[in-house]
Amino acid sequence: MTPAAQDLAARELERIAALRMQMLEMHPFWGYLLLQVQVVAAPQLHCIAATDCVRHIWFNPTHTQHLSARQLGFVLAHEVGHQVFATLPRERGRNRHLWNCATDYAINRIVARMDHPGRPGQRLYEVPDGHLPELGEL
Numbered sequence: 001m002t003p004a005a006q007d008l009a010a011r012e013l014e015r016i017a018a019l020r021m022q023m024l025e026m027h028p029f030w031g032y033l034l035l036q037v038q039v040v041a042a043p044q045l046h047c048i049a050a051t052d053c054v055r056h057i058w059f060n061p062t063h064t065q066h067l068s069a070r071q072l073g074f075v076l077a078h079e080v081g082h083q084v085f086a087t088l089p090r091e092r093g094r095n096r097h098l099w100n101c102a103t104d105y106a107i108n109r110i111v112a113r114m115d116h117p118g119r120p121g122q123r124l125y126e127v128p129d130g131h132l133p134e135l136g137e138l
Contacts, residue, residue: 001043005061009041012061019073026117026124033080048128051079053088067128074111074125081107 024031
């Protein structure tokens with residue numbers, strides 16, 4: 001990794017560390033689960049983030065740098081959701097793409113409804129949308 005890429009990864013890891021603490025404070029169940037995983041910068045990743053549904057979340061700092069804190073929090077909670085619901089082990093021969101779309105839909109509905117505990121009715125996280133360089137429209 002180039003020094004510039006290392007700096008970017010370090011900055012994004014700092015943002016993620018802050019979001020982990022925020023999630024632990026505001027949604028202890030999800031925050032505790034997020035603290036149990038290793039979050040790893042993966043500049044070669046072709047998406048924003050991915051998980052093995054066990055102990056790792058990989059993120060592409062080139063993509064995450066374009067997300068607001070609320071959007072990055074959504075992505076982290078989404079990946080933890082894959083772990084909570086054991087989506088990979090439960091695939092069981094299903095069409096991988098369709099299964100991932102279905103589980104993404106279900107997890108996104110849950111994460112999108114997470115309220116800010118101090119402001120009932122206000123959502124804590126925001127679904128990433130818009131245009132990301134190299135990824136296109138989200």
